[in-house]
Amino acid sequence: MTDTTRRASDSVELAARYPALHAPQRWEWGGIDAQFSTDLPPDELVTNIHLVGFTEGRIVLCLDARGYWFLPGGTREAAESVESCLERELREEAGARLVGPPTWIGHHLAVTDTPAPYRPWQPHPVKAWLWGWADVLVDSVPTNPDDGEQVVEVRPVTPEEAQRLLTQRHESWWPELVALAVESRTG
Structure with a gap:
C-alpha cells in the first residue's frame, strides 16, 4: 500500500x-460553507x-462575557506566522503558553459568500481554519484585548465536560473535534 493510498484509507476511516x-x-x-479534512492546508x-x-x-476552555464556552484561538494577523498567532491567542484568551509543540489534526476549508475578506490581508473567498492540540500551561490571566472576545473564566475540564460545554453554543461537530484531538494525543 502506498503512502497516498494509506492516507486516503485513514481519511475515509x-x-x-x-x-x-x-x-x-x-x-x-x-456566510461560510466549510468542509473538514485531516490534510493540512497551504499556509x-x-x-x-x-x-x-x-x-x-x-x-x-474559555468562557466569554456572553456566556459561551470556546476553545482558545482566533484570527491570524497580517504577516503573522501560524506559531506566533497560536502563542498570541493562547495568551490573550486563556492566559496560557505552549509547553510542547502543537500537533495539527486538520482544517476546515472555508468558502465565504461575503463580498470582501474579514481582514484586508486575508485570502478571499477561500480560506482555512486550522485545528490542533498541544500541551499548555495556564500561568496567567487572559489579556483580553479590546478587539477580541472578553474572557471571564478559563477552566480546565475533562474531555467529556468540554464536549458538553461546547455543544451549548456550537454545532454538533465540536464533540467530535475534541474526541479526535484526544485520540491523536493518546494514539
Missing part, C-alpha cells in the same frame, strides 16, 4: 468515525487557528 465533523457545514454567522490559506489545549489531562 476517520470520516466514518467522526461523521458530524466531516459533514459539509454552513456557518451562517460568516497562505490559514486565517484562523484554534487549539485543544491539554493541561494535566484536562482541556482548557
Whole structure:
C-alpha cells in the first residue's frame, strides 16, 4: 500500500468515525460553507487557528462575557506566522503558553459568500481554519484585548465536560473535534 493510498484509507476511516465533523457545514454567522479534512492546508490559506489545549489531562476552555464556552484561538494577523498567532491567542484568551509543540489534526476549508475578506490581508473567498492540540500551561490571566472576545473564566475540564460545554453554543461537530484531538494525543 502506498503512502497516498494509506492516507486516503485513514481519511475515509476517520470520516466514518467522526461523521458530524466531516459533514459539509454552513456557518451562517460568516456566510461560510466549510468542509473538514485531516490534510493540512497551504499556509497562505490559514486565517484562523484554534487549539485543544491539554493541561494535566484536562482541556482548557474559555468562557466569554456572553456566556459561551470556546476553545482558545482566533484570527491570524497580517504577516503573522501560524506559531506566533497560536502563542498570541493562547495568551490573550486563556492566559496560557505552549509547553510542547502543537500537533495539527486538520482544517476546515472555508468558502465565504461575503463580498470582501474579514481582514484586508486575508485570502478571499477561500480560506482555512486550522485545528490542533498541544500541551499548555495556564500561568496567567487572559489579556483580553479590546478587539477580541472578553474572557471571564478559563477552566480546565475533562474531555467529556468540554464536549458538553461546547455543544451549548456550537454545532454538533465540536464533540467530535475534541474526541479526535484526544485520540491523536493518546494514539
